[in-house]
Amino acid sequence: MTYPTAPPTSQGDERTPGGAILMDGNRLRDEIVSELATTIVAAGSPSVCLATVLVGDDAPSQRYVRNKHLQAAKAGMVSRNEVLPADAGQTRVEQIVSALAADPNVHGILVQSPLPAGYDEEAVLRLIPAVKDVDGLTSESMGRLVRGLPGLVGCTPLGVMRLLERHAVPTRGRRAVVIGRSMLVGLPLSLLLARKGVDATVTIAHSRSVDLVDLCRDADIVVGAVGQPGLITAAHVKPGAAVVDVGISRTEAGIVGDVDFDAVQAVAGHITPMPGGTGPMTIACLLENTLTAARLQGVLPA
Ligand code: NAD
Secondary structure (H helix, E strand, C coil): CCCCCECCCCCCCCECCCCCEECCHHHHHHHHHHHHHHHHHHCCCCCCEEEEEEECCCHHHHHHHHHHHHHHHHCCCEEEEEEECCCCCHHHHHHHHHHHHHCCCCCEEEECCCCCCCCCHHHHHCCCCHHHECCCCCHHHHHHHHHCCCCCCCHHHHHHHHHHHHCCCCCCCCEEEEECCCCCCHHHHHHHHHCCCCCCEEEEECCCCCCHHHHHCCCCEEEECCCCCCCECHHHCCCCCEEEECCCEEECCEEECCECHHHHCCCCCEECCCCCCHHHHHHHHHHHHHHHHHHHCCCCCC
């Protein structure tokens, strides 16, 4: 999807017809993947290995995992995919994850979520050592994030931060509203935005929040991480604000985000497309995390 009707910025960024700068996740993913490949070659091409665990035959999960392996290869990484049937059982899944945790040739472990019904996902996550937790979802990784300690941070929230940084969206002292409070996206993203050095003033909105328009319309940054098509309209957005769409809904018309793109691009200063914004960045940051994990394990210099 392209929106090429306004002249690009001096950095070559596309603008939407309404003049907002398009935060192109595909482009930034390609830049990051190519930087990762350069870093690995410069370190003498050590083997950096990402292992994924896919349980069941959920089509979107299969597609996500395929994409992760494709991009890992482009980054010069080795990848391994453990595929198990939906009825493999908790014990078998835990055995596989424990073996990956103990394998010195595996540097990052990602268990594709959601596991089929009936699995105890928390018990599986507990088996992933923090240094291999490239999804940033274990209690130790989340605890490190809360305490402001170095560690691996969730790929989707990290991807949002990379998009904001790449487009020099100011955060210090600015108001940010994150809609959604999940462990996967909303909560860690709120912590990252409020972190020392990033310094946004963050409001977390959720399903019980009252008057979303009122909460959002003074914000400099609005992030939708809900999964409700068109939740964020032009009325929610202050002129010039940066709007990031994380929500994914599959409709008959294809993938739709939380942001009413056509209306909001006429008001926003920066906006992500959907698809092509935060999705590719999630994969880029998974690979960034895999390289960080390999560094933590001494495979590359720190
Ligand atoms: P979730 O269901 O765990 O969380 C959704 C959040 O939205 C909840 O915190 C809930 O309180 C809030 N919410 C629900 N209805 C709301 C409303 N009307 N107003 C305000 N808040 C409301 O989902 P999740 O795992 O955080 O994922 C959120 C969305 O992001 C989903 O659509 C998911 O598919 C998508 N996602 C995208 C990426 C990506 O790479 N772009 C990655 C992960 C998840």
